[in-house]
Amino acid sequence: MLSARGIAVAFGGVKALDVVDVEVGPGSIVGMVGPNGAGKSTLFNCLTGVVSPDAGTVELDGKDITRWPTERRARVGIGRTFQTARADPNSTVCDAIMTGFTVSTRQCMLGAFLSSPGVRAEEKQFKARALALVDTFDLGNPDALVGELPAPHRRLLEVARTLAGDAKYLLLDEPAAGMDSLDRQILSKVLRQVADRGIGIVLVEHNFGFVLSLCDEVTVLASGKVVAQGTPEHIREHPEIVRVYLGQGTP
Amino acid sequence: MRTFTVLGRHRNLLAYAVVIGIVISVAQGRESIYDVGVSILVFGLMGIPLALMYGHGGIISLCQASFAALGGYATSILTVSHGWSAWEALAPSILVPGVIAYLISRPILRLPELSLALTTIALAQLWYGLVALGGDRTGGHVGLYGMPALPFGDEQLGGFLGIAVLVAAAIWAFENYVRSARGRALNAIRIDPILARSVGADVARERALVFGVAAGVAGLAGWYFSLYVGFLSPDSLSFTQSFAVLFMVVIGGRRSSIGPLIGSTVYILAGDLLPGGVAQGVVFGAMLVAVLLLLPDGLASLGGIVRRVRRRPPGSGSAAPRDPAPAKRERAHA
Amino acid sequence: MAAFMEYLANGAFFGALYALLALPMFLIWSTTDVVDINIGGYVIVAGVVSASVGGVTGWLLGVMAALGMGAVTGLLFLAFHWLWDMKDMMRIVLATFGLLLITASAVQALVGTDNLYLSGLSGSVHLLGFRLSTQGMFNLLLASAFLLILFIVLNGSASGLRMRAAAASAASAALVGIAVRRMQFMAFLVGSGMAGIVGILAAMTTGVSYSRGLQFSVYAVTAVILLGLRGPATVFLGGILLGIFEQMGVAYLPSGWSQLLPPALILLVLASGRSHTISVHAVRA
Numbered sequence: 001m002l003s004a005r006g007i008a009v010a011f012g013g014v015k016a017l018d019v020v021d022v023e024v025g026p027g028s029i030v031g032m033v034g035p036n037g038a039g040k041s042t043l044f045n046c047l048t049g050v051v052s053p054d055a056g057t058v059e060l061d062g063k064d065i066t067r068w069p070t071e072r073r074a075r076v077g078i079g080r081t082f083q084t085a086r087a088d089p090n091s092t093v094c095d096a097i098m099t100g101f102t103v104s105t106r107q108c109m110l111g112a113f114l115s116s117p118g119v120r121a122e123e124k125q126f127k128a129r130a131l132a133l134v135d136t137f138d139l140g141n142p143d144a145l146v147g148e149l150p151a152p153h154r155r156l157l158e159v160a161r162t163l164a165g166d167a168k169y170l171l172l173d174e175p176a177a178g179m180d181s182l183d184r185q186i187l188s189k190v191l192r193q194v195a196d197r198g199i200g201i202v203l204v205e206h207n208f209g210f211v212l213s214l215c216d217e218v219t220v221l222a223s224g225k226v227v228a229q230g231t232p233e234h235i236r237e238h239p240e241i242v243r244v245y246l247g248q249g250t251p
Numbered sequence: 252m253r254t255f256t257v258l259g260r261h262r263n264l265l266a267y268a269v270v271i272g273i274v275i276s277v278a279q280g281r282e283s284i285y286d287v288g289v290s291i292l293v294f295g296l297m298g299i300p301l302a303l304m305y306g307h308g309g310i311i312s313l314c315q316a317s318f319a320a321l322g323g324y325a326t327s328i329l330t331v332s333h334g335w336s337a338w339e340a341l342a343p344s345i346l347v348p349g350v351i352a353y354l355i356s357r358p359i360l361r362l363p364e365l366s367l368a369l370t371t372i373a374l375a376q377l378w379y380g381l382v383a384l385g386g387d388r389t390g391g392h393v394g395l396y397g398m399p400a401l402p403f404g405d406e407q408l409g410g411f412l413g414i415a416v417l418v419a420a421a422i423w424a425f426e427n428y429v430r431s432a433r434g435r436a437l438n439a440i441r442i443d444p445i446l447a448r449s450v451g452a453d454v455a456r457e458r459a460l461v462f463g464v465a466a467g468v469a470g471l472a473g474w475y476f477s478l479y480v481g482f483l484s485p486d487s488l489s490f491t492q493s494f495a496v497l498f499m500v501v502i503g504g505r506r507s508s509i510g511p512l513i514g515s516t517v518y519i520l521a522g523d524l525l526p527g528g529v530a531q532g533v534v535f536g537a538m539l540v541a542v543l544l545l546l547p548d549g550l551a552s553l554g555g556i557v558r559r560v561r562r563r564p565p566g567s568g569s570a571a572p573r574d575p576a577p578a579k580r581e582r583a584h585a
Numbered sequence: 586m587a588a589f590m591e592y593l594a595n596g597a598f599f600g601a602l603y604a605l606l607a608l609p610m611f612l613i614w615s616t617t618d619v620v621d622i623n624i625g626g627y628v629i630v631a632g633v634v635s636a637s638v639g640g641v642t643g644w645l646l647g648v649m650a651a652l653g654m655g656a657v658t659g660l661l662f663l664a665f666h667w668l669w670d671m672k673d674m675m676r677i678v679l680a681t682f683g684l685l686l687i688t689a690s691a692v693q694a695l696v697g698t699d700n701l702y703l704s705g706l707s708g709s710v711h712l713l714g715f716r717l718s719t720q721g722m723f724n725l726l727l728a729s730a731f732l733l734i735l736f737i738v739l740n741g742s743a744s745g746l747r748m749r750a751a752a753a754s755a756a757s758a759a760l761v762g763i764a765v766r767r768m769q770f771m772a773f774l775v776g777s778g779m780a781g782i783v784g785i786l787a788a789m790t791t792g793v794s795y796s797r798g799l800q801f802s803v804y805a806v807t808a809v810i811l812l813g814l815r816g817p818a819t820v821f822l823g824g825i826l827l828g829i830f831e832q833m834g835v836a837y838l839p840s841g842w843s844q845l846l847p848p849a850l851i852l853l854v855l856a857s858g859r860s861h862t863i864s865v866h867a868v869r870a
Binding site: 071161 | 424427428430431432433434435436438439442443445446447448449450451452453454460464
């Protein structure tokens with residue numbers, strides 16, 4: 001269970017988040033939606049360790065990780081993606097995914113220099129797993145350069161890299177932004193498979209329809225407060241949400 | 252298939268071995284050629300770990316020669332004053348600079364890259380001053396002499412082969428490292444520290460370790476150098492040489508295992524051809540500026556550029572990307 | 586006690602040169618994210634030109650030579666940004682090393698290896714029982730005047746505000762229509778001019794030779810990071826402090842040890858690990 005309780009963040013007197021709770025259990029997908037400036041990115045940053053909240057706690061399986069830096073969270077199984085794809089445009093797709101193994105590698109420095117049998121075996125296994133991920137996400141040629149991938153595929157690549165790191169929880173920052181419906185289908189399918197393996201997923205999104213169709217739990221934020229929280233069915237029928245977001249029948 | 256990939260990984264090593272073979276067959280035991288070769292290889296041995304550190308880790312050192320001097324002085328003091336043999340002095344000459352470098356850089360590497368570069372300039376000056384003030388222990392400005400000969404046999408060829416094998420080992424280890432998970436973490440840190448931290452990399456630790464290893468290998472070069480020359484003074488391995496090592500890495504190619512050797516060959520041969528310090532300063536300075544501006548990955552990247560241009564036009568045999576949209580190449584960033 | 590006060594005053598006088606050099610180092614560093622190692626080159630060029638020509642003509646030519654070199658560095662900086670999507674500023678810093686190497690070699694070729702002097706103010710003033718060098722007092726006064734001018738320009742004038750905006754955040758400055766690249770080029774130009782004045786004062790005080798370029802650059806960097814990249818006044822104070830430390834070292838440490846002070850200070854400051862000592866934007870890597 002990854003949970004944030006009573007989170008409050010203020011930037012120079014402006015309340016970005018005003019006592020917000022959100023939690024995700026193994027195998028479930030939780031979506032956070034809301035307009036720009038609603039505080040969903042700030043909440044996301046509290047979970048990843050980029051922002052330190054003024055009040056409230058972030059806990060992983062009962063352990064307080066509120067003040068842990070990003071790399072330490074990564075090591076206990078919290079993986080994340082970024083809003084703008086950050087992979088090196090000059091590396092190959094396969095290498096970019098293999099960067100995700102940094103968190104789980106058992107290679108020591110000397111072994112890496114000497115290319116010890118253990119290191120070679122692990123590299124072989126990493127390579128096979130990376131190629132499998134390339135397949136899962138339908139990313140095409142694993143030896144193509146990241147810079148040559150179209151933007152939506154680079155987002156899929158971000159998710160693939162995070163999955164490589166054996167994360168127990170995935171935090172995805174607008175994973176579907178700029179994707180067409182085909183790419184979104186691939187993403188939905190893969191995320192559902194991932195959740196079925198017992199991995200908890202939190203995602204921040206603009207797209208209401210995508211979130212409602214994919215997630216088990218949805219939190220709607222506006223002006224730093226929770227407007228509605230619950231299952232997609234509950235959200236669809238929530239009077240406030242219907243009035244403000246779904247009234248025109250957009251999704 | 253497997254032997255092929257191993258060769259592919261070590262094709263730089265193969266090219267290097269071929270060149271060394273040619274040099275030996277051409278030299279025919281002529282001392283002057285071995286001398287030039289040893290200079291090139293000693294600088295190369297200091298440069299190869301710097302290429303790993305700068306080209307892959309994104310951090311610059313301007314005190315590689317100081318760490319070599321540290322190893323050299325450890326060797327000299329242990330052999331001359333304490334009667335150790337050359338082999339016995341080998342481990343301390345690597346460990347002393349390596350451990351010192353790691354410990355000093357660890358807190359500093361929490362700051363942006365620039366801070367380590369400044370630290371290394373300061374370290375070089377501090378070390379130079381301390382050696383000069385060292386009195387009888389370090390020989391002061393005069394230096395130390397009377398070290399035992401290199402333990403590679405009496406022949407010139409033995410000394411040359413000794414450093415050639417050390418450099419070969421450095422190339423081999425370099426190529427292994429950049430293809431390991433640790434190497435990928437190092438590169439991720441250079442390209443994007445925030446991304447690297449999100450995949451669990453400890454930025455300061457990874458970099459400090461590589462800095463320590465680079466210093467240790469420089470210490471090994473210093474061990475060889477002090478025994479080869481049989482004399483060591485503060486000016487034998489000073490800031491000038493540290494800057495030269497960085498110059499070679501940049502000119503030859505900071506991301507390549509043999510880039511530093513290309514650079515040191517250019518440096519040593521051009522140094523012999525150019526008439527004196529003034530011309531050298533102008534030419535080397537201009538070369539440095541030009542390569543940094545126009546060819547950031549140095550002369551070694553020319554081969555890759557040619558290969559890419561030749562490979563591009565036809566379908567190149569690999570599977571086409573799923574999306575037919577024209578792939579927009581991003582400008583290579585450093 | 587009297588001796589101590591005299592060392593203190595002398596330290597501040599020497600520190601005035603470092604402080605006056607820390608200002609352009611800070612200006613260029615904060616506006617362009619580049620540590621211009623060629624700054625010592627501007628100093629020695631202005632110094633040797635003014636000393637070889639002499640007189641007021643010498644001063645003018647010296648500053649003009651420094652300005653010309655600042656323009657070269659600025660154009661090189663623009664060329665890097667024009668050709669590449671620059672993220673790795675260390676590449677430009679290394680290029681300024683190359684420029685310094687060229688500068689120092691050119692100076693050596695033109696005027697040789699001698700330490701060149703320019704006749705400045707001679708004599709000393711007796712004040713409250715201390716003997717204070719006139720040239721030293723002049724250096725300190727002039728440096729303080731420049732700090733004041735820079736302060737007024739940066740805070741009061743439109744172009745000064747634009748430069749500060751470009752330094753605070755190049756991206757946001759560009760958004761509000763500031764020509765960031767032009768501001769950055771101006772920083773090199775203004776900076777080299779100020780460094781040129783340091784060159785003339787140094788030629789009057791201690792003399793200047795081709796080999797001192799890197800030393801001046803290292804002192805400027807030390808002065809800037811000593812108290813952190815917070816603002817002109819802080820780096821100025823850093824320069825004065827550096828001068829005082831150095832004089833105290835000369836006075837009270839065994840001979841030879843005082844030259845270890847600047848590098849030891851750099852190490853101490855950086856090892857204390859506060860990020861604003863090295864970056865205006867205070868970001869952790």
